[in-house]
Amino acid sequence: MTDEEHDLTTELEAVEAAWGRAIVDNDAGAIGRFxxxxxxxxxxxxxxxxxxxxxxxxxxxLTHETMSKITGSVRDLGDVAVLTGRGANTGHYRGQAFSSDEWITDVFVRGADGWRCVRTHLTTARDEP
Structure with a gap:
């Protein structure tokens, strides 16, 4: 990994961590800023x-109690970046508890206000057969 790739990965991981905290705080305004x-x-x-x-x-x-993510890869496309990793979260949806283990792909765009996510794709993680 080059220094530039490392720097971008570190930057996006920080964005994802702050976004995750906003989700656990159940703060719609803060979530929207990401x-x-x-x-x-x-x-x-x-x-x-x-x-x-x-x-x-x-x-x-919809509320969340926990949120975690481990970065698998980051693809730098200039002002677009794709971050793929595995994440887990717990919470409640309309009164029912849930727990998720997912592969997550987030597509970020860089603008004047920093990196913001334009698409999130979730795939349920399965144990190997």
Whole structure:
């Protein structure tokens, strides 16, 4: 890994850590500052818009107690970067407890206000057969 790649990985890991803290704090305003206006989460249930996700947090229907992520790789594409890793989180969705172990790919764009996520793709992690 070059120094530049190491620096970008360190920078994006810091962004992801702060974003994770905002999610655990269930702070919709803070969460929104880490995403673009058109951010979407793509998962096994389809596509969730930024506004739908933030509305769930604001209402208390979605809360998180823990959030962790281990970076697997970062791909530097200039003002776009792709971070892939494995993450785990726990919380409640509409009163039901959940626990997730997922492979996560976040696509970030660099703007005047720093790195913001434009897309998140989640895939349930499975143990090897």
């Amino acid at each position: 995403t673009t206006d058109d951010w979407q989460i793509v998962g096994e249930d389809g596509i969730t818009s930024r506004e739908s996700f933030l509305a769930l947090v604001r209402s208390g229907d």
